[in-house]
Amino acid sequence: MAVGLDFGALADYAPVFAKGVAVTCELTLVVGGLGLALGILCAWVRTQGPRVIRPFVSIYVELIRNTPFLIQLFFIFFGLPAVGVSLGEMEAAILAMVVNLGAYACEIIRAGIEATPRGQYEASASLAMSRLQTFRYVVLRPALQRIWPALTSQLVIVMFGSAVCSQIAVEDITFAANFIQSRNFRAFEAYIAATLLYLALALLLRQGMRMLALVLFPRRRAVR
Amino acid sequence: MSLIAVTEVRKRFGANEVLKGINLDVAPGEVIAIIGKSGSGKSTLLRCINGLETIDEGSIMVAGAQLADDELHLRALRLKVGMIFQGFNLFPHLSAGRNVMLSPMVVKKISAKEAEAEARARLAQVGLEHKFDAYPDELSGGQQQRVAIARALAMRPLALLCDEITSALDPELVNEVLQVVGKLAEEGMTLLMVTHEMRFAREVCDRVVFMHQGRVHEIGPPDIVFESPKTLELRQFLGMT
């Protein structure tokens, strides 16, 4: 075999990768924030929200969790224009990822909420707090703390989901790698580089979530 | 006029009738101990008075207002009646001070500054002003229960319901909590407490209620109830047979 590895061949394409990293990071942060908010809202509805809308949330959650992400993305990007909703690739990617994360986060957070000891609700009630106040000030934070590791993993999965979005020409890391290897035919090097970038970002994301936890949950010990 | 008026209250869990027509009037400033065997309905009675359980028949009045089971009325009732639990039920993610501040801030909408002053005063009242920043998992059981008392007091209730508040404590921690309760009683707080601390009940309470099988079986001043119980069940309960 005469073909050697030549990472120097990638140097010219550094800006393409840089763009890819920026796009992947942007997607992950925006989607992480919005998806988490959606997940909390849905988890609240499913556990203690108005009964009339609970079935709709359940349908949404099951629909998303039992269909492939790629199809969800294609539906939003290629399907919705048929009913007059045309989104740019970035908007479509964000929408698809938020909708996807929202459903998974809902189920994860719901488990955290359901593990709340009954005494917490009784103490809040006896202090004249409303159900919504109880959720907001008493239930939510410990619930998130309980499931923080699972939520972190889900967020990493969502970040990898951005790779799928390269299919609709979102210029993320995967898009960059595809583009580069189509130009210089150095597939091996391009995908090794992409792999290492994803690995680094994933480790960074996990570390970020750990640090966020330190701020959000001053009590380190998981609480009953 | 009585502060709490319980009239012919019945409560069922499915087919199991747990309260079978309870009558009890509590005067302002009165301290009442509720004693009785396990399963006699003591906790259920307290929980009904605070609206944690709904009643099937009868009525409960607190400070002239009827207990109704919509959220608005319940919350109005709970502003008047505080409750302390066997398991403390402090909020684990909040410091002692924040535990005490939370409800005045979100329910009564008072400013953080006022709430903090109030919390410091209430913690001082239970001898824990120095634990303002401590988290529940850094406190002993006795200290946690005292924070729970301070938390209830911060809402300025007219009466406190206490359900076996020393039962989960190590024996050496029981007294620090009882002392706080004794002081509250002296200061004129209306107290309705389920307890197994017979000596304490005897020293502090104005009246003792003996519950048996969902009924108020005997009621009276502690010296009468403890010295000369009229019924066989109470004599048995007191180990006097």
Ligand SMILES: Nc1ncnc2c1ncn2[C@@H]1O[C@H](COP(=O)(O)OP(=O)(O)OP(=O)(O)O)[C@@H](O)[C@H]1O
């Ligand atoms: N949520 C509930 N669902 C069904 N049954 C209940 C419920 N709560 C209490 N009970 C039943 O009601 C009866 C009275 O219970 P309660 O807790 O009031 O007794 P208690 O006098 O406080 O006893 P203990 O001294 O053990 O605390 C018991 O038979 C209990 O099994």
Ligand SMILES: [Mg+2]
């Ligand atoms: Mg009980």
